[in-house]
Each structure stands twice: as C-alpha cells, then as structure tokens.
Amino acid sequence: MRSTPAFVILALSAALAACGGSSDSNAIATQNPEAAKEDTSPLAALSAIPLVGGVLGDVAGGVPDDPKCGSYTSPSAEFAACEAKNFARISEAPREELTNPIFVQRLLALGLVNTGDYLMRALSDPSRLLLSPPMSVSLNTPLTPLCATYALPCSGDPFRYPDIDPFYKNEAVVEKIDFYDRDCARLSGRVWRPINSNGKLLPTVVIENGSVQAPEPLYWWMAQALVRSGYAVMTFDPRGQGRSDQQTPAFGQGTNINPAVFWEGLVDAIDFFRSTPSKPYPHNGTCQASYPTAVTAFNPQYAVQDKDRLGIVGHSLGGTGVSVVQSYGATGADPWPGLMDAENPVDAVVAWDGLATPGADGGGFIPSMSERPPVVPRVPSMGQNSEYGLAPMPNLQAPDPEAKLGPFRAWQAAGVPAYEFTIRGSTHFEWSLIPLFPATSWCPEVVDNKCVGGWGRPMAEFFSMAWLDRWLKRSGEAGFSDADARLQSQSFNERLSFYSRSARDYPAKSGQRVHCENLLEGCAP
Numbered sequence: 001m002r003s004t005p006a007f008v009i010l011a012l013s014a015a016l017a018a019c020g021g022s023s024d025s026n027a028i029a030t031q032n033p034e035a036a037k038e039d040t041s042p043l044a045a046l047s048a049i050p051l052v053g054g055v056l057g058d059v060a061g062g063v064p065d066d067p068k069c070g071s072y073t074s075p076s077a078e079f080a081a082c083e084a085k086n087f088a089r090i091s092e093a094p095r096e097e098l099t100n101p102i103f104v105q106r107l108l109a110l111g112l113v114n115t116g117d118y119l120m121r122a123l124s125d126p127s128r129l130l131l132s133p134p135m136s137v138s139l140n141t142p143l144t145p146l147c148a149t150y151a152l153p154c155s156g157d158p159f160r161y162p163d164i165d166p167f168y169k170n171e172a173v174v175e176k177i178d179f180y181d182r183d184c185a186r187l188s189g190r191v192w193r194p195i196n197s198n199g200k201l202l203p204t205v206v207i208e209n210g211s212v213q214a215p216e217p218l219y220w221w222m223a224q225a226l227v228r229s230g231y232a233v234m235t236f237d238p239r240g241q242g243r244s245d246q247q248t249p250a251f252g253q254g255t256n257i258n259p260a261v262f263w264e265g266l267v268d269a270i271d272f273f274r275s276t277p278s279k280p281y282p283h284n285g286t287c288q289a290s291y292p293t294a295v296t297a298f299n300p301q302y303a304v305q306d307k308d309r310l311g312i313v314g315h316s317l318g319g320t321g322v323s324v325v326q327s328y329g330a331t332g333a334d335p336w337p338g339l340m341d342a343e344n345p346v347d348a349v350v351a352w353d354g355l356a357t358p359g360a361d362g363g364g365f366i367p368s369m370s371e372r373p374p375v376v377p378r379v380p381s382m383g384q385n386s387e388y389g390l391a392p393m394p395n396l397q398a399p400d401p402e403a404k405l406g407p408f409r410a411w412q413a414a415g416v417p418a419y420e421f422t423i424r425g426s427t428h429f430e431w432s433l434i435p436l437f438p439a440t441s442w443c444p445e446v447v448d449n450k451c452v453g454g455w456g457r458p459m460a461e462f463f464s465m466a467w468l469d470r471w472l473k474r475s476g477e478a479g480f481s482d483a484d485a486r487l488q489s490q491s492f493n494e495r496l497s498f499y500s501r502s503a504r505d506y507p508a509k510s511g512q513r514v515h516c517e518n519l520l521e522g523c524a525p
Contacts, residue, residue: 065082065085065086065424065494065498066078066081066082068082069082069085069086069498070082070398070497070498070499070520072398073398074395074396074397074398075396075397079398082498083394083395084394086387086424086425086498087388087392087394087395087425088425089424089425089426089440089441089455090388090392090425090426090427090438090439090440091438092439092440092441092444092455093429093436093437093438093439093440093441093442093443094435094436094437094438094439096441096443096444097435097436097443098436100443100446102446103158103435103443103446103451106158106159106164107152107155107158107435108152110151110155110158110161111149111151111152111155112151113163114149114150114151114154114155115142115149115150115151117150118142118148118149118150118151118243121243122140125292125293127291127292127293128140128186128245128293138245138246138247139246139247140245140246144246145215145237145240145241145242145243145244145246145254145255146212146213147213147214147215147241147242148215148242148243150215150217150242150243152435153213153434153435153436153437154213154215154217154218154242154434155217155435156215156217156218156219156220156221156432156433156434156435157217157218157220157221157433157435157442157443157451158435159446159449159450159451160217160220160221160224161217162174164449165449165450167224167227170195171194171195171224171227171228172192172193172194172195172224172227173192173193173194173195173301174190174191174192175190175191175300175301176188176189176190177189177190177191177236177272177296177299177300178293178294178295178296179268179272179281179283179284179295179296180283180284180286180287180290180295181239181248181261181264181265181268181283182264182268182283183239183248183249183250183252184248184249184250184283184286184287184290185239185244185245185247185248185249185252185254186244186245186291186293186295187236187237187238187239187244187245187265187268187269188216188236188237188242188243188244189216189234189235189236189237189269190216190223190234190235190236191232191233191234191273191299191300191301192223192226192227192232192233192234192235192301193227193232193233193301193304194227194228194230197230197304200304201304201305201306202230202231202232202304202305202306203230203231203232203306203309203310203311203468203472203473203474203477204231204232204233204234204273204305204306204307204309204310204311204472205226205231205232205233205234205310205311205312205313205468205472206233206234206236206266206269206270206273206310206311206312206313207219207222207223207233207234207235207312207313207314208236208238208262208266208269208312208313208314208315208318208321208322209236209237209238209241209242209314209315209318209432210314210315210316210317210318210319210352210354210428210431210432211238211241211255211256211259211262211316211317211318212241212255212256213432213434214241214315214316214318214432214434215237215241215242215243216235216236216237216241216242216243217242218432218433218434219235219315219431219432220235221433221457221461222313222461222464223235225461225464225465226465226468229465229469229478229479230473230477230478230479231468231472232301232304232305234269234272234273234299236269238254238255238261238262238265238266238318238321239253239254239255239258239261239265240253240254240255240256240257240258240261241254241255249290249291256317259317259320259372260371262314262317262318262320262321262324263320263321263324263325263372263373264337265321266312266314266318266321266322266325267325267328267337267338268283270310270312270325270338270340270345270346271283271338271339271340272296272298272299273299273305274299274302274305274307274310274340274341274345275297275298275299275302275340276298276299276302277297277298277302279298279340280297280298281296281297281298281299281340282339282340283339284296284297307345308347309347309472309474310345310346310347310348310472311346311347311348311349311350311468311471311472312325312326312346312348312349312350313349313350313351313352313464313468314349314350314351314352314354315351315352315353315354315431315432316352316353316354316428316431316432317354318352318354319351319352319353319354319355319356319383320354320356320372322349322350322351322354322355323349323351323354323355323356323375323381323407324356324372324373324375325344325346326344326346326349326378326379326381327373327374327375327376327377327378328344328373329343329344329378330376330377330378331376332374332376333373333374333375333376333378334373334374344378346378346379347379347380347471347472348379348380348381348467348468348470348471348472349379349380349381349382350381350382350384350464350467350468351381351382351383351384351407352384352430352431352460352464353384353385353386353389353428353430353431354383355381355382355383355407355420356372356375356407357375357406357407357410358374358375358376358377358407358410359375359410376414377410377411377414377416377418378416379416379471380416380417380418380467380470380471380506381407381411381416381417381418381419382418382419382420382463382464382467383407383408383418383419383420383421384420384421384422384423384431384460384463384464385404385420385421385422385423385497385500386422386423386426386427386428386430387422387423387424387425387426387427387497387499387500388425388426388427388428388438389427389428390427390428392427392438395499398499399499399500401499401500401501402501403500404420404422404500404501405420405500405501405503407420408420408503408505411505412505417471417505417506417507418504418505418506419463419467419487419503419504419505419506420502420503420504421463421496421497421502421503421519422496422497422499422500422501422502423440423455423456423459423460423495423496423497424494424495424496424497424498425440425455425456426439426440426455426456427439427440430442430456430457430460431457431460433457439456440454440455440456440457441453441454441455441456442454442455442456442457455495456495459492459495462486462489462492463486463487463492465479465486466479466483466486466487466489467483467487469483469486470483470484470487470506470509483509484508484509484510484514487504487506487514488514490522493519493520493522496519496520497520498520501517501518501519501520502518502519502520503516503517503518503519504516504519
C-alpha cells in the first residue's frame with residue numbers, strides 16, 4: 001500500500017486542530033465503542049466513515065441525489081443512504097488533488113519557490129527573524145505564523161500565482177504592501193485593480209482571512225473574480241497569519257490567541273486601503289521606530305477607488321470580523337474606531353461560514369470571544385454556511401433545519417437586507433482553497449494550467465459576486481443590471497443543503513421585496 005505523504009497528514013491534522021471562528025460549529029457525536037460493535041444498523045455504519053476517501057471514495061459522484069433526501073426520518077435506511085452520499089462529498093477535493101500528478105507536481109514545486117521567497121525576505125530584512133533587534137524574540141519563524149512560507153497546503157490553489165497565471169499580466173495590476181497595525185505589528189498584503197480602469201472610479205472590497213492555517217493566497221480566487229468584475233480589492237494577512245507578524249513589539253499576540261485582531265485589524269486594513277498621498281496611513285507614522293522595515297506609506301492604488309462604495313468579505317473568524325466591523329456606528333454598537341473616516345464606510349458584507357448572530361458570544365473554543373464587541377445588523381449581509389463544519393463528522397440524525405439561520409433571522413427582524421444559504425455536502429474549508437483538506441470538489445480538472453469546475457467554490461463565488469454587485473455596482477457597470485436575477489437564480493439549487501434551510505429577504509432594485517423562506521423548495525420571483 002502506498003504510504004500517505006507527510007504533508008497530507010500535516011494538512012489534515014492542522015485542519016482538525018487549528019482553525020476557528022465559525023459562528024456555527026458542528027457538534028461532534030461520541031459513541032460507546034462496545035455498543036457500536038453490536039449495532040449493525042445503517043446509522044452505525046455512518047460513524048465509521050473515514051474522513052478522506054476510503055469506502056465512500058466513489059459514493060458522492062455519478063448518481064443523482066434522492067429528491068426525498070432531507071425528508072426521511074432518522075434512524076432509517078433511507079436517511080443513512082442519503083447521509084452517506086452527502087458526507088462523501090468532503091473527500092472530493094483531496095481525492096482529486098492526490099490523484100492528479102499535474103496538481104501534485106505543481107504544488108510541490110510551488111512550495112519550494114514560496115519557501116525560498118520567504119527566506120529571501122527574512123535575509124533582506126533580519127528584523128523579521130526569530131532572534132534579532134530591536135526585539136530579543138520576534139516569534140517570526142517558518143512555522144510561526146503557521147503558514148508563513150505559503151508552502152504545500154498553505155499555497156492555496158497552486159495555479160493562481162504570477163509565474164503561471166496570465167491574469168497578472170493581462171488583467172490586473174497587483175502590488176505588494178506592508179503596513180503597521182495599531183499596535184505596531186507589521187501586516188503583509190496586496191492591492192488589486194483591473195489593468196484598464198479607463199479613469200473610472202471603482203467599487204472596492206477588502207477580503208479578510210480565516211484564522212490559523214488560512215493565509216492570504218487561499219482567497220486569491222475571490223480577489224481575481226472581483227478584479228474581473230471591475231472592483232479594486234485588498235487582501236492581507238491579519239496579525240498572526242501568513243506573512244504578517246506573529247506578535248507586536250509589546251508581545252501582543254494575533255490569530256485565535258487574540259481574536260480581536262480580526263475586527264481591530266480589519267479596521268486598520270480599511271484605513272490603509274483608503275489612505276492617499278495627502279492623507280497617509282496614520283499607524284505607519286506612530287510605529288515608524290519599531291522596525292527598520294520599509295512599509296507602504298499609502299495605498300498605491302488610491303486613485304481608482306470610489307470611496308462611497310466599500311464591501312467587506314470574511315471567512316471563519318474573518319466572518320466574525322466583518323460582522324463586528326459592519327456594526328460600528330449602529331444604534332447599540334460601538335462607534336466607528338477608524339482614523340481615515342468619520343463614520344463607518346462599509347456598505348455591504350459577505351461572511352463565509354462566519355456571519356455572527358447578535359447576542360451570541362461567538363466563543364466556543366476561541367479565547368476571549370466573550371469580549372467581542374456587539375454585533376448589530378446595519379448593512380446588507382450575506383451568510384454562506386457549511387454543513388459539516390470544521391471537524392467533519394457524519395450526521396447520525398437530521399439537524400435542526402433552522403439552526404444555521406440565526407444571523408439571517410436577526411437581520412430580517414432588524415429590517416436589514418439579508419441572504420443566507422448552506423452548501424450541500426460542504427465543510428468549513430470550501431472558501432479557503434487548502435490543498436488536501438476535506439472539502440467538496442474545487443479542482444476536478446487542470447486545463448491550461450487552471451483548476452476547472454468544482455462544487456462549493458463556484459457556488460460561493462457566484463452568489464458572493466451577485467450580492468456585492470447588488471449593493472455596490474451602479475448603472476452602466478458590469479454586473480449591475482443582472483445582479484437581482486443572479487441572486488434569484490435556481491441554477492445552484494441542487495447544491496443547497498437538504499438539511500438546513502436557506503433564505504433571503506431584501507429589496508430588488510425595483511423596490512419589490514424578494515422574500516423566500518426556503519430556497520431549496522423554490523420561491524416565485
């Protein structure tokens with residue numbers, strides 16, 4: 001038997017041990033091993049389903065879903081058959097990737113290049129090393145933050161890099177940036193714009209990572225989609241993520257150790273994104289004595305931005321971050337804490353497996369989440385959810401169909417536009433393209449050095465773009481005229497969860513209410 005590559009083990013171990021921030025984590029059932037030996041029912045078999053591949057390797061594809069799935073009682077043989085096929089989808093991505101030599105070779109080669117790039121950065125700026133002045137211990141190493149090298153699972157889609165993807169030559173201007181957060185940790189990121197904006201001011205979007213194992217490149221798929229649709233974009237690694245600092249000069253930490261960086265740091269990122277030569281980013285000035293690192297004084301792409309149109313997108317703990325940040329300035333929420341704008345400039349939100357429910361502590365296993373600022377519905381928000389969450393386990397009974405609609409109900413009650421859906425057979429990693437992690441298909445084929453097709457990611461992109469276009473595009477811009485039609489499209493209905501209800505309630509551009517309490521069943525336009 002062929003042994004499992006070490007980086008596969010690393011990927012799966014990290015997935016189960018070190019991600020966080022989803023506002024709706026799945027409960028993990030435990031069973032008595034002795035009792036399981038005596039139980040020969042179809043449900044008992046589900047508890048032994050392997051995480052990746054194995055006996056369910058070919059269950060998910062080829063055979064259409066039973067249209068009655070979601071209506072069978074549990075336990076029953078019919079429920080078990082539906083669940084087995086549905087749960088098998090989490091093995092699609094790793095199986096496709098591991099069995100495609102083109103994908104594996106590219107991933108391994110890119111890992112060496114990205115690691116070399118990381119080491120060259122450290123050598124050119126020794127202040128980024130573990131033991132270097134002005135700090136005796138920086139905690140910046142190839143493993144801290146966990147994905148600092150952008151290698152192997154931390155690479156994201158390996159075909160979305162400038163050395164192989166013509167997007168960077170033909171479609172976009174992408175510029176590297178470094179800036180300080182409010183506590184003088186150095187943050188790493190990029191700003192993106194279409195190569196030909198023709199002097200027009202563009203709507204803008206900031207994308208925030210999930211936590212721990214989710215560095216910036218994992219979300220370049222969305223940055224590319226936005227640029228192609230005429231947006232100016234910013235991606236970045238929050239403190240404790242990817243190539244940003246693990247800690248501040250005063251030893252303040254990042255990532256899950258200090259989840260506040262996902263809302264405080266997002267405000268800082270928005271401030272940088274909106275900085276200009278006449279109004280430079282303020283924290284660079286207050287932190288300039290912290291390190292000899294050259295930082296970016298202001299957004300080099302400031303001139304293309306329409307400052308009246310800003311969306312924010314976040315995954316996992318980044319979803320919590322965008323939930324908090326959109327709240328600032330609302331009645332019952334904290335005032336806007338940014339330094340570049342007098343009021344909250346955020347106009348629309350998309351949260352991937354992380355839109356927060358007002359009043360919920362959002363805590364779970366994340367330290368200090370009980371100290372999260374208030375979440376108050378203020379702007380149109382879309383939540384996209386996974387079925388099997390962070391540590392995928394099969395359902396031994398049907399979940400509560402309303403369980404994932406908490407944020408939607410809160411926005412709806414507040415009279416603020418909302419849209420929330422759950423992707424069938426999905427995990428927490430649908431939105432962070434982490435090679436070899438459990439997720440539905442996202443690279444079934446490699447054609448002309450591009451991943452083509454997939455299940456969850458294309459659906460996520462389609463509706464994320466439609467939602468942002470609905471609230472941020474203007475007449476005459478691509479995506480404006482058909483945004484409502486895309487949001488009401490049933491073309492992805494077969495990918496909606498048959499367990500968890502998906503719903504929408506918002507006004508179309510015509511002013512007509514677009515309301516549906518169960519998208520899977522279908523609602524009249």
